[in-house]
Every structure is written in C-alpha cells, then in structure tokens.
Amino acid sequence: MRNHVKYNDPKYTEYRKELRNHSTSAEASLWLYLKQKKLEGRKFTRLKSIGNFIVDFYCPEEKIAIELDGEPHFWEEGMTKDFNKTKFLEGQGIVIIRFENKWVFEDLEFVLGEIKNV
Numbered sequence: 823m824r825n826h827v828k829y830n831d832p833k834y835t836e837y838r839k840e841l842r843n844h845s846t847s848a849e850a851s852l853w854l855y856l857k858q859k860k861l862e863g864r865k866f867t868r869l870k871s872i873g874n875f876i877v878d879f880y881c882p883e884e885k886i887a888i889e890l891d892g893e894p895h896f897w898e899e900g901m902t903k904d905f906n907k908t909k910f911l912e913g914q915g916i917v918i919i920r921f922e923n924k925w926v927f928e929d930l931e932f933v934l935g936e937i938k939n940v
Contacts (some may be wrong), residue, residue: 827873827914834871841876848890848923849878855934856888862938872914875907880907886940887911887918890926 828887829836845853856866856879866888870880877887889905904920911918917940925933 828871830871834876834882838869838871838876846890846892846923847896848892848926851930852879852888852890852926855930861934873909873910875905877911877918878917884891884940885914885916887916888919888935890923891920892923 853868855861857868859865864881864883866879866881868879870877870887871887872880872887878890879888880886881888889904889907908918908920919940921933921936
C-alpha cells in the first residue's frame with residue numbers, strides 16, 4: 823500500500839506560481855494542446871506538486887505526468903534530480919513521460935501521439 827502523498831502542498835504554492843510565470847516556450851506551447859480537456863477529453867493540470875516534486879503537466883484520471891526537459895536536465899545534477907523524481911512518481915503508480923523541449927517544436931504530432939498512446 824502506498825503512503826498518502828500530498829498533492830499541491832501549500833508550501834509549494836509560491837514556487838509553482840513563479841514557475842508558471844516563467845514557463846519555457848515549450849511548456850507554454852504544449853499547454854495550448856493540453857488545457858481545457860483538448861487532448862482526448864482528459865483533464866491536465868499544469869505545475870502540480872506531488873509529494874516534494876513538481877511536474878510540468880499532470881492528468882489525474884490517467885495518473886500520467888509529463889515532463890519537458892531542457893538543457894539543465896542533461897547535466898549530472900539534473901539527471902540525478904530527474905531520476906529521483908521518476909523513481910518517486912513511479913512508486914506512486916504514476917507514469918512519467920519525458921520529452922526534450924525541442925520535440926514540441928520539431929514534431930508536436932509525435933509528442934501528442936505518445937501522450938495519447940500512454
């Protein structure tokens with residue numbers, strides 16, 4: 823049985839707000855296709871905290887987290903953080919999908935198709 827995990831913990835409210843106000847262009851672009859149940863009628867939220875982690879997009883109905891990764895994610899520190907986040911989320915029964923930011927611009931249909939497939 824999983825431990826109870828806090829979603830959208832108030833201690834992360836300001837940090838989530840800061841991230842939302844400084845989102846990457848890839849995040850802003852993908853959000854246009856995920857918000858308001860535009861993808862297969864599924865509700866996605868943006869910058870959801872799950873435990874001590876914040877995911878870029880989350881679909882509670884399907885328990886899917888989507889992460890868009892830019893350059894800092896490919897450095898050792900970023901890869902370690904991503905590994906720990908993925909391990910935690912998978913332990914909560916959440917499927918995590920990662921895309922490089924560039925894929926949102928280079929092949930959006932692929933990105934949306936992969937999300938639908940999961």
